[in-house]
Amino acid sequence: MADMESFREAVTAWAAGGPDGPDDPDDPGDFARELAARLAVRTVVLLEGPSDVAAVDALAAGRDRDLEAEGVCVLSMGGAMSVGRFAQLLGPPGLGLRLTGLCDEAERRYYARGLERAGAAPDFFVCTADLEDELIRALGVTRVVELIRAEGDLRALETFLRQPAQQGRTPQQQLRRFLGTKKGRKIQYGRVLVEALDPGLVPAPLDDLLDHLLAGV
Template structure:
């Protein structure tokens, strides 16, 4: 296995080429799937797959497709939306990327107002991003315990000592920590989802899985 094909959480690759490989591999499976859920990145895939496993949701006929960012969703919306296969059941996006997704949905054949087009298409928005949703659900103290168990407390403390982050809120420090190393967001997505109480999982994640289940 090459250095760029390292396998991390839930069997997902991490490394500089991981997003491209993940999209390409999911795209092949999506062509044969009964339904497709569209997300931005690999960590979203891992979070949803882990939550489905925890909840006993069968994803056998569903493919969660990472687009590689909201700016890249257009071709996938057209390919799997009402102008294509019609198998796109919905998806997940970050709050900052919602305007790009709304525009893409309109161009790909969905109807609706700016206020309701996302919901009509089965898409749900994380208040900030996936990491923020997971950190609020698991709790900051629990997140710190998980990071310590993973042997990365010193790495977090190093970041917290940096001038740019020294006075930042803990939640912001943790979000930066998760994004500061390749594969870290993916790894902790699975760990956090498993640590969140059953009735406290983020609403956008549960809603996306419910949409995918109803579509099947």
């Protein structure tokens, strides 16, 4: 049965080895096109990685939003430098879908250039440093440490904080680094930190992205 995960997988495979143009007879995007029509996909949210997906999905769930039912595909590209390729395939030159996204400040230029070259509107939202930094600032260091304790990672955090490289960094910087020290941890805490947010504390880039998606329904 076709579902949004099937569409994500098809698009990722297409981006990894797609043809030079949409009229290629062996175009691996045919399946992606078929799924997009079958699932009534209207919008794709281009995200750098799976931790961003976890955060967006958690916020949507907390607001009783069913993004898939709204025709929204939340897609991890495996890095911001891939945005141009995905925009070409999914935007005006390809499937003609509405594109938006969320990125780190350092990757703003990739998003701006990639969307512009695809003829897509520059509808994306930018975190001051990255999404983890935004979430830590919104919750505060004390609350984030409480959540780390609840997740059973306090001992790992304490060991990490004793490392010489962490001395001289602010607590916020230390926590941000900690979240990226183990595979899967950023994904885990992308969800945990968002679920712990009070409604009024959602970082502006993430909040604005969800509002933008609602406006397009």
